[in-house]
Amino acid sequence: xxxxxxxxxxxxxxxxxxxxxxxxxxxxxxxxxxxxxxxxxxxxxxxxxxxxxxxxxxxxxxxxxxxxxxxxxxxxxxxxxxxxxxxxxxxxxxxxxxxxxxxxxxxxxxxxxxxxxxxxxxxxxxxxxxxxxxxxxxxxxxxxxxxxxxxxxxxxxxxxxxxxxxxxxxxxxxxxxxxxxxxxxxxxxxxxxxxxxxxxxxxxxxxxxxxxxxxxxxxxxxxxxxxxxxxxxxxxxxxxxxxxxxxxxxxxxxxxxxxxxxxxxxxxxxxxxxxxxxxxxxxxxxxxxxxxxxxxxxxxxxxxxxxxxxxxxxxxxxxxxxxxxxxxxxxxxxxxxxxxxxxxxxxxxxxxxxxxxxxxxxxxxxxxxxx
Amino acid sequence: xxxxxxxxxxxxxxxxxxxxxxxxxxxxxxxxxxxxxxxxxxxxxxxxxxxxxxxxxxxxxxxxxxxxxxxxxxxxxxxxxxxxxxxxxxxxxxxxxxxxxxxxxxxxxxxxxxxxxxxxxxxxxxxxxxxxxxxxxxxxxxxxxxxxxxxxxxxxxxxxxxxxxxxxxxxxxxxxxxxxxxxxxxxxxxxxxxxxxxxxxxxxxxxxxxxxxxxxxxxxxxxxxxxxxxxxxxxxxxxxxxxxxxxxxxxxx
Numbered sequence: 001x002x003x004x005x006x007x008x009x010x011x012x013x014x015x016x017x018x019x020x021x022x023x024x025x026x027x028x029x030x031x032x033x034x035x036x037x038x039x040x041x042x043x044x045x046x047x048x049x050x051x052x053x054x055x056x057x058x059x060x061x062x063x064x065x066x067x068x069x070x071x072x073x074x075x076x077x078x079x080x081x082x083x084x085x086x087x088x089x090x091x092x093x094x095x096x097x098x099x100x101x102x103x104x105x106x107x108x109x110x111x112x113x114x115x116x117x118x119x120x121x122x123x124x125x126x127x128x129x130x131x132x133x134x135x136x137x138x139x140x141x142x143x144x145x146x147x148x149x150x151x152x153x154x155x156x157x158x159x160x161x162x163x164x165x166x167x168x169x170x171x172x173x174x175x176x177x178x179x180x181x182x183x184x185x186x187x188x189x190x191x192x193x194x195x196x197x198x199x200x201x202x203x204x205x206x207x208x209x210x211x212x213x214x215x216x217x218x219x220x221x222x223x224x225x226x227x228x229x230x231x232x233x234x235x236x237x238x239x240x241x242x243x244x245x246x247x248x249x250x251x252x253x254x255x256x257x258x259x260x261x262x263x264x265x266x267x268x269x270x271x272x273x274x275x276x277x278x279x280x281x282x283x284x285x286x287x288x289x290x291x292x293x294x295x296x297x298x299x300x301x302x303x304x305x306x307x308x309x310x311x312x313x314x315x316x317x318x319x320x321x322x323x324x325x326x327x328x329x330x331x332x333x334x335x336x337x338x339x340x341x342x343x344x345x346x347x348x349x350x351x352x353x354x355x356x357x358x359x360x361x362x363x364x365x366x367x368x369x370x371x
Numbered sequence: 372x373x374x375x376x377x378x379x380x381x382x383x384x385x386x387x388x389x390x391x392x393x394x395x396x397x398x399x400x401x402x403x404x405x406x407x408x409x410x411x412x413x414x415x416x417x418x419x420x421x422x423x424x425x426x427x428x429x430x431x432x433x434x435x436x437x438x439x440x441x442x443x444x445x446x447x448x449x450x451x452x453x454x455x456x457x458x459x460x461x462x463x464x465x466x467x468x469x470x471x472x473x474x475x476x477x478x479x480x481x482x483x484x485x486x487x488x489x490x491x492x493x494x495x496x497x498x499x500x501x502x503x504x505x506x507x508x509x510x511x512x513x514x515x516x517x518x519x520x521x522x523x524x525x526x527x528x529x530x531x532x533x534x535x536x537x538x539x540x541x542x543x544x545x546x547x548x549x550x551x552x553x554x555x556x557x558x559x560x561x562x563x564x565x566x567x568x569x570x571x572x573x574x575x576x577x578x579x580x581x582x583x584x585x586x587x588x589x590x591x592x593x594x595x596x597x598x599x600x601x602x603x604x605x606x607x608x609x610x611x612x613x614x615x616x617x618x619x620x621x622x623x624x
Contacts, residue, residue, distance in 0.1 A: 032525060033473075033477050033479065033487075033524055033525060034477070034478070036479060036483060036487070037477050037478035037479040037480070037483065038478070040479065040480055040482075040483045041480065044482075064525040064557065065487070065490055065491065065494070065522075065525055065557065066479075066487055066524075066525055068490075069483070069486050069487045069490045070483070073482075073483070073486050093556055094556065094557065097494070097552075097556045097557070098490050098493075098494070100493065101489075101490045101491075101492075101493025101494045101498065102486065102489065102490045102493060103493065103498070104489060104498075334506075335506045336461050336504060336505065336506025338461060338462055339506075
């Protein structure tokens with residue numbers, strides 16, 4: 001008994017015939033990518049239900065690797081060896097070429113990630129970070145003997161990029177933060193007639209906390225990522241290997257200039273951020289009828305020199321952390337086109353996380369010291 | 372027989388610097404056609420003109436019977452190109468690289484795309500490396516993967532830019548063998564840009580030799596005949612690895 005069904009597309013067609021237990025797939029025309037796309041589902045469905053499979057290729061005019069893949073996948077869906085009839089020499093040659101190439105290699109089982117392994121990796125990362133800081137300290141100690149490698153032009157260029165070019169952004173953010181903080185505080189404090197104490201609140205908040213913190217965020221976003229990308233690109237281009245073969249210490253030539261520049265420029269940027277924040281606050285309070293001279297008096301009475309110096313010390317610590325993390329991410333850059341991007345991302349994320357953690361540590365320390 | 376490529380009167384210049392002019396040739400179906408010449412003679416420029424990336428200053432290029440630079444031509448989807456460094460997408464595995472043209476330019480279902488991409492990688496001997504990233508493989512493997520991607524849609528024409536550059540002789544010979552196998556078994560026509568002498572003599576049915584000094588074609592035909600019979604000094608120097616006149620150098624004291 002014979003049943004048949006036909007599918008035709010473009011220059012190719014498939015007729016499925018059932019002859020007893022045998023399913024016969026009769027192909028005709030050109031078996032190319034278009035034909036394979038159109039006939040794929042019907043071919044595999046018919047083949048998978050067959051007890052015995054025969055591929056009739058008498059009417060096939062041409063067959064490329066897509067067509068051959070279709071025929072071999074039909075055989076795979078059938079689960080055994082199909083009988084192939086009527087393949088002309090050219091079609092048989094393509095089938096012979098594709099058959100060994102279509103064997104799917106056994107995939108090695110993927111190792112599962114266990115929690116202890118993940119924790120170990122985190123621990124290793126922290127240990128590497130500590131080791132890196134140790135290497136930085138050694139490089140710093142040896143720097144006087146290697147002053148030729150610590151080029152002034154590199155330090156100045158890093159200071160220009162990390163510091164001078166960040167000034168407009170720092171001023172803008174500072175003014176906006178001062179405006180927002182003052183406005184948000186002013187509305188509830190007015191109810192209690194405490195408008196004037198907004199100056200105390202914002203001044204303390206900006207100078208002790210937000211100034212250094214936001215400046216560190218700016219440094220991490222602008223310069224931490226740039227340090228990682230620069231050094232990472234140098235690593236990918238084997239420039240670090242070239243330095244090593246010249247006997248030049250990458251720590252001294254690449255890391256120290258950036259570290260010095262960030263450490264020096266962070267307090268400068270923080271001072272600018274503080275003053276911009278106070279300016280923004282003054283604008284809001286003036287707008288609500290508080291004279292600028294009263295605001296100035298309130299700020300002077302609220303702040304003591306230790307607030308400024310404490311904030312600037314924080315800024316130095318944050319600068320070291322952000323620059324070191326950026327440089328470390330660059331030196332740890334892997335291979336491939338995504339590696340530099342990943343290094344830059346880890347520099348920004350690491351810089352921000354480290355800044356906030358250090359801020360917490362310093363807050364506790366200041367509290368203990370009674371600052 | 373209708374040629375696969377018909378180039379007539381091609382000229383390229385950048386500003387006042389003429390790279391080449393009056394370059395005309397045809398490529399017949401099923402042949403391996405090599406464009407050769409010394410460094411800076413315009414081989415890769417000519418290839419970019421053929422594949423539609425650099426409109427010629429003058430002349431025409433017809434590929435598979437269509438003008439390469441005519442509006443609304445879809446001819447670029449019917450040719451495969453392997454660039455010098457492979458140009459594999461670094462964020463994708465080799466399998467995904469080969470699947471990409473199938474996904475973008477065919478209606479094949481996912482399972483069919485995977486199966487076909489595996490076949491292509493198998494044909495170039497990279498079945499075991501299908502899940503690797505381009506950064507994890509050697510230069511020779513990257514070139515083979517790029518060939519697999521170029522032939523994803525079974526194009527009748529493959530253009531290869533410096534397939535042997537930077538490869539060791541054994542890997543290079545393997546690539547030459549692959550080109551001949553694909554030509555013989557699948558009938559693919561190849562245009563190969565190279566200056567690797569061993570590769571040229573191994574694979575080329577015909578060749579076209581460009582020269583920077585002449586700013587155009589200085590020889591064409593069977594490379595073995597050119598090597599044996601040409602009297603052109605540059606052609607002889609190229610095929611017999613002879614140094615041309617040494618550039619003069621002045622040392623001032």
